[in-house]
Amino acid sequence: MSFYGLVDGSDASLKNYLGSLSGVDHVGADARAAMLATRSIKTTSKRWAIDIAISMVDLTTLEGADTPGKVQALCTKAVRPDPTDSSVPSVGAVCVYNDMVAVARKHLDLIGGAHVGVAAVSTAFPSGRASMPVKLQDTRDALDAGASEIDMVIDRGAFLSGDYIGVFNEIVQIRELCGTRAHLKVIFETGELVTYDNVRKASFLAMAAGADFIKTSTGKVAPAATAPVILVMLEAVRDFYQMTQARIGVKPAGGIRNTKDAIKQLVLVNEVAGPEWLTPSLFRIGASALLNDLLMQRMKLDDGYYASPAYVTID
């Protein structure tokens, strides 16, 4: 693999590449994110934002209690989020554990949802604590079951101990396995990396290793997708595009529950990475409860009042 010509796969070249990154000032990044959160998105632009946000949702269920019935219901919701309004777009993908991939793919195809992807969380999600052969087999299973997107976790322990080449090689191997069969999203678990410097470093590491998307969190650790973390990742994909002409996607996940938060993220995308990133192929939002709030806000724009939650389906 060429790694965009940025590294040659050696430890030294990776250290050199990561060492060339400028730091992130914590206070400044927080302030910039807070300023952009004051943008006021109303009327026509709110309507546009809600619809594109719906199309960017990776509708997620990642519970020990998931069953085929639950996953099938989620798939139905993913294809037709509002059964009473066909102008509501489908979501980007459903996101499930590996063993539910086949169920999801089959059901989506059955109900006319071939255009909705199936994302599988992989590589010993959420902790990433398993041997590499197990992680590879985990991913292979998901691909064989029909996953079109692989959401892998990085080994945070390796990252925090400075074993960047170890993290890099894991991503490279999963990337090779995915080949052209699936998009690769790399989850950092930013709540465990903690510093913005680490988030920036992990972003550039994953992008050079071949990630199609970089993703904040598993949804199992708090804090997850905070606005400054998304800001830092959006700056990283913007700068990486300058370096390589390759556009890498960003996926915040975890704790995004309402329309206001989703719209704030779209503002970040618009003003940090640029409007080119305002497409489901470059920005996804990993969420479950968010979708219904988007639907209720959409109804409110049409009807002028907030409907009861009874008018949106629970799944």
Next chain:
Amino acid sequence: MESPVSFDYAPAPESRAIVSIKPKYGHFIGGKFVAGSKHFPTINPATEEVLSQIALAGKAEVDAAVKAARKAYTTTWSKMSGRERGKYLFRIARIMQERAREFAVLETLDNGKPIRESRDVDIPLAAAHFFYHAGWADKLEFAGLGTSTKPHGVAGQIIPWNFPLLMLSWKIAPALAAGNTVVLKPAESTSLTALLFAEVCQQAELPAGVVNIVTGDGSTGALIVNHPGIDKIAFTGSTEVGKIIARAVAPTPKSVTLELGGKAANIIFEDAAIDEAIEGIVNGIFFNQGHVCCAGSRLILQENIAEEVLEKLKKRMAQIRLGDPMDKNTDLGAINSKEQLLKIRELSASGDAEGAQRWSAPCDLPTKGFWFAPTIFTGVTQSHRIAREEIFGPVLSVLTFRTPQEGIDKANNTPFGLSAGVWSEKGSRILWASQQLRAGVVWANTFNKFDPASPFGGYKESGWGREGGRHGLSAYLKGVSHE
């Protein structure tokens, strides 16, 4: 509802219904609004709409205001305990917070600054100044300024148009906390929030005459400066006027503080956090349309990162949203006056003429009102006028340096010394640079941050004295001995 095809933010205007502007105003003297004799218009610089008629104070009005202030000082304010004075200041601060939206809307209409800035910066900071100084009123003996300090008496205060209410609070809050009474003159083009503040004084039942507000132009200011009944002068404005005031009061017993111009250096070292530095550059020069005495108007950039930084800066500048100051998404509002716009144009033209390269962000300027696109000049040298003179507008001069010492030398090579910014991820470099810089405020990895507890003021031609903190308080006391 028709949906747009891209994420163009729909207009999100703040409502002006919350303010009621009278067609004509008088002065606030002795706790009452008194009619003026002559008037001049005040306009909204974003639309050129005439908002109201402002009274022009002459000798009679200034005399009356000084007399009212003296009477209030002698009979009431100087006799009151610090705790009682503090109660009034707390009350004023709370009312300012309660009426914050009203103040913000009025400030934006009269000044042209974006509602986001008046709402999030000007008004909250103005209230914070009153809260902070309210706390000092009964603790003056413990401020480390000596135990036998006394107020001056009557303070004459003249403030500028760039932060009308905030500059008012920088002046009035410490004066009152220290036990002085005041005669304040707002700037000619931005009197409305000062007159609303006068209403707040009435609402807070502040004793009559403690705060007097007379409106007018430079002639009114001169009457205040030269008035024999005034004990202390505090002025914020241009260095040119500051020099006139310094000469005028030199043969008198008046105390003076002056907060004047600046040409601040924002120094970016090669090891800076670049994205945050870009924000700091933008905030340093484009905040409040560059109408900021401490604006980071000289970008002093390490040459080996200049190309990368300038490329990113231009991209960022292209995103600045210029337009209707009442729109909540506006980043850059209107230039405050036609006169100021002409000055900005004239100095910018000198940049072209002297060989610097101009780049302005592509944006449509409204047809009415006074506007100037965010602009940078590259290839600027120390000898260019735009590197030496204060432009007081959204115009940034970019200079480069090779070694840290050269950066500091260029930063200090100016008759001004109000503020400076240092950007580096290396702690030792920040400490070294801030010790070398001859500026009253040095910001590290940030810019244009204000806090009532932090003294603010300049070196050299940027002024005399400090405002804010214990240092600012001492300017309103006599008999100060620094312990």
